[in-house]
Amino acid sequence: MPSAIYPSLQGKRVVITGGGSGIGEGLVRAFAAQRAEVHFLDILDEAEALAAELGDTVHYHRCDLTDPAALAATLEAVGAVDVLVNNAANDDRHRLEDVTPEYWDERMNVNLRHLVLAARAVAPAMRRQGQGAIVNLGSISWHLGQPGMLLYETAKAGIEGLTRALASDLGSDGIRVNCVIPGNVKTPRQSRWYTPEDEAQIVAEQKLKLRIHPEHVAAMVLFLASDDAAACTAHNYWVDAGWL
Ligand SMILES: NC(=O)c1ccc[n+]([C@@H]2O[C@H](COP(=O)([O-])OP(=O)(O)OC[C@H]3O[C@@H](n4cnc5c(N)ncnc54)[C@H](O)[C@@H]3O)[C@@H](O)[C@H]2O)c1
Numbered sequence: 297m298p299s300a301i302y303p304s305l306q307g308k309r310v311v312i313t314g315g316g317s318g319i320g321e322g323l324v325r326a327f328a329a330q331r332a333e334v335h336f337l338d339i340l341d342e343a344e345a346l347a348a349e350l351g352d353t354v355h356y357h358r359c360d361l362t363d364p365a366a367l368a369a370t371l372e373a374v375g376a377v378d379v380l381v382n383n384a385a386n387d388d389r390h391r392l393e394d395v396t397p398e399y400w401d402e403r404m405n406v407n408l409r410h411l412v413l414a415a416r417a418v419a420p421a422m423r424r425q426g427q428g429a430i431v432n433l434g435s436i437s438w439h440l441g442q443p444g445m446l447l448y449e450t451a452k453a454g455i456e457g458l459t460r461a462l463a464s465d466l467g468s469d470g471i472r473v474n475c476v477i478p479g480n481v482k483t484p485r486q487s488r489w490y491t492p493e494d495e496a497q498i499v500a501e502q503k504l505k506l507r508i509h510p511e512h513v514a515a516m517v518l519f520l521a522s523d524d525a526a527a528c529t530a531h532n533y534w535v536d537a538g539w540l
Pocket residue numbers: 313314315316317318319320337338339340359360361362382383384385386387406433434435436437477478479480481482483484485486
């Protein structure tokens with residue numbers, strides 16, 4: 297768990313997409329420890345237990361982020377949001393030959409479209425408040441040019457463009473938009489793709505010889521969400537232990 301406490305996050309209403317596992321779960325725990333009011337959106341049954349464990353300031357909303365109507369209804373029910381963390385994604389592997397128009401739409405919907413729709417939904421209240429923070433989760437994958445996830449990497453490259461465009465469109469209303477770019481983070485899902493030997497290889501390639509955990513990413517997201525980052529917008533913040 298990150299050790300810093302940001303007074304400006306206490307009581308803030310924070311929405312985290314995909315907060316049910318992995319980095320998202322780390323974010324939910326980290327914002328809960330700041331005594332923020334946390335709302336996380338996911339499609340996992342296990343997420344109920346996470347919300348119950350963390351108490352009544354943490355709320356789980358079952359919501360398929362690829363369903364625009366469900367996302368809009370969920371965010372309307374949540375109310376005015378101070379911090380949006382666009383975290384959810386899906387890094388299924390695929391080949392160029394697998395890319396049909398339908399598959400393109402599905403991958404973009406799970407990895408890119410909901411970030412824009414969530415931002416659109418929270419922006420009016422942030423504008424009225426004259427402040428707000430949006431943090432998007434990018435990925436080192438396309439910077440490395442990793443094989444086997446063409447559309448995920450395409451979407452993740454788009455998220456960096458989205459970050460700069462949104463920061464530009466929303467900055468005059470006091471809304472900050474940043475992108476956090478993780479390296480390889482140890483999560484349950486990543487063990488599908490990486491053996492212990494692969495993990496050791498990644499650590500060997502990093503400048504820092506440590507395994508990255510969700511709390512390392514959460515530490516950066518907390519800072520960017522807090523008022524301590526008042527002059528930070530439109531940029532990428534890496535948490536990759538110097539892998540790239
Ligand atoms: N773990 C890593 O090594 C790594 C590296 C680079 C970038 N990232 C990025 O960090 C973020 C979190 O990654 P992670 O590894 O924790 O991912 P993960 O796959 O472990 O977790 C993603 C969460 O999003 C949820 N989700 C997926 N599709 C959804 C949908 N349609 N509706 C609602 N919820 C949905 C999943 O249920 C899950 O809880 C992602 O944006 C990812 O691209 C992760």
